[in-house]
Amino acid sequence: MTLAQVRTLRLSLAVTxxxxxxxxxxxxxxxxxxxxxxxFLSMPLPWIGWPTALKIVKRLCVGxxxxxxxxxxxxxxxxxxxxxxxxxxxxxxxxxxxAPPLSTIFMTIGATMVPIIGLQAKVASHYVASFILFDLxxxxxxxxxxxxLIPNRIAEVDPNAPKxxxxxxxxxxxxxxxxxxxxxxxxxxxxxxLLFFSLNLVQYSLAMMYICMMAGAxxxxxxxxxxxxxxxxxxxxxxxxxxxxxxxxxxxxxxxLIPLVLAFSFxxxxxxxxxxxxxxxxxxxFTTFLxxxxxxxxxxxxxxxxxxxxxxxxxFAGLFCILAIVVIEHWMExxxxxxxxxxxxxxKTSY
Numbered sequence: 001m002t003l004a005q006v007r008t009l010r011l012s013l014a015v016t017x018x019x020x021x022x023x024x025x026x027x028x029x030x031x032x033x034x035x036x037x038x039x040f041l042s043m044p045l046p047w048i049g050w051p052t053a054l055k056i057v058k059r060l061c062v063g064x065x066x067x068x069x070x071x072x073x074x075x076x077x078x079x080x081x082x083x084x085x086x087x088x089x090x091x092x093x094x095x096x097x098x099a100p101p102l103s104t105i106f107m108t109i110g111a112t113m114v115p116i117i118g119l120q121a122k123v124a125s126h127y128v129a130s131f132i133l134f135d136l137x138x139x140x141x142x143x144x145x146x147x148x149l150i151p152n153r154i155a156e157v158d159p160n161a162p163k164x165x166x167x168x169x170x171x172x173x174x175x176x177x178x179x180x181x182x183x184x185x186x187x188x189x190x191x192x193x194l195l196f197f198s199l200n201l202v203q204y205s206l207a208m209m210y211i212c213m214m215a216g217a218x219x220x221x222x223x224x225x226x227x228x229x230x231x232x233x234x235x236x237x238x239x240x241x242x243x244x245x246x247x248x249x250x251x252x253x254x255x256x257l258i259p260l261v262l263a264f265s266f267x268x269x270x271x272x273x274x275x276x277x278x279x280x281x282x283x284x285x286f287t288t289f290l291x292x293x294x295x296x297x298x299x300x301x302x303x304x305x306x307x308x309x310x311x312x313x314x315x316f317a318g319l320f321c322i323l324a325i326v327v328i329e330h331w332m333e334x335x336x337x338x339x340x341x342x343x344x345x346x347x348k349t350s351y
Contacts, residue, residue, distance in 0.1 A: 002155055003155040004275065006152060006155045007269070008270050008272075008273045011041045011273070013262075014143065014145075015038050015290070016262040017142065018034040018142045031291070031293070032136075035290045036139025036143075038283075040143045042272050043101065044273075045101075046152060047143070050140075053144075055103070056100045056101075056136075056140075057133070057137065059106060064114060066111045067112065067114030068129055070118075072118075075115055075119070075197070078197070081197070089108070089182075092108065093185045094178055094179060113128065114129050114132075116197070117202070119200055119202050180332075184325060184329070192211045192320065196208050204313055206313045207313035210291075210318070214317065233285040233288060234315055234317070237284070237286065237291075238288065238314060240268075244261075244293060245296060248297065264289065268286040292311060
């Protein structure tokens with residue numbers, strides 16, 4: 001097997017196993033475990049190691065703690081809550097380039113999802129925080145286990161090929177660029193928080209989670225091109241889940257769900273590890289597929305009736321982020337041009 005085939009096999013089997021365990025036990029928010037597994041195994045990296053994994057867990061704990069504090073003390077004080085979110089988002093996004101992988105996304109999800117659930121009941125926010133933390137730990141366990149069971153070293157190596165080298169870390173952008181990207185993502189996220197909290201959109205919390213995922217990596221996501229690709233991935237995942245969901249409606253059994261997930265996971269894993277330019281779109285599409293699958297196969301009676309509403313929430317999140325960035329970048333460019341006109345040096349020269 002080639003290295004790409006090893007990664008494909010590991011990703012598809014790990015996600016399917018995570019689905020079998022989490023859906024079989026079916027604790028609250030259990031569908032997030034396969035999502036976390038897919039997010040980490042989609043990256044073309046070896047096992048990040050438990051020290052790095054614990055750093056990510058610590059950052060999630062910070063986000064969950066901030067979410068609990070906001071839910072307990074500041075949720076009914078919008079004049080304090082919104083600026084507090086703005087400051088939190090900017091600090092987190094500004095330091096994203098130095099943070100462990102995906103930790104910024106987890107922090108923003110923890111800090112926003114917990115208070116949104118707290119709009120319904122403050123006690124529920126504590127349960128949500130504990131289950132999100134447990135899901136991340138379970139996701140790391142499956143990621144570590146399948147790196148152990150299906151390591152990269154089983155791939156066939158061409159003796160004439162050069163030795164594979166660990167990819168060099170991406171250069172950290174200068175302060176001005178980091179501040180600009182953080183400012184854009186902060187405005188997008190804070191606007192979404194203001195919209196969801198002021199209108200009490202608890203039933204649309206899935207859209208808020210996707211906005212956090214899209215805006216939660218400003219070093220790569222704060223651009224129209226990347227946001228457009230994210231929207232394409234939402235469409236890809238949405239089309240896949242429509243096919244899978246209708247097959248599950250025809251055969252609504254757990255033992256049919258597992259091979260179905262394996263087939264779709266293998267399909268997405270092949271696309272993700274193909275090495276083609278559009279591979280990133282398939283990676284985000286796979287996470288969209290898993291989120292919609294988990295939120296639509298629960299035991300509640302509204303899962304079926306709200307299926308297409310959940311797809312609409314994901315599409316709305318993508319369109320919201322694109323529109324927000326277009327407006328913000330247009331405003332910033334207009335402001336910059338005014339500043340250039342204001343500070344244009346005089347043609348007169350004094351002696």
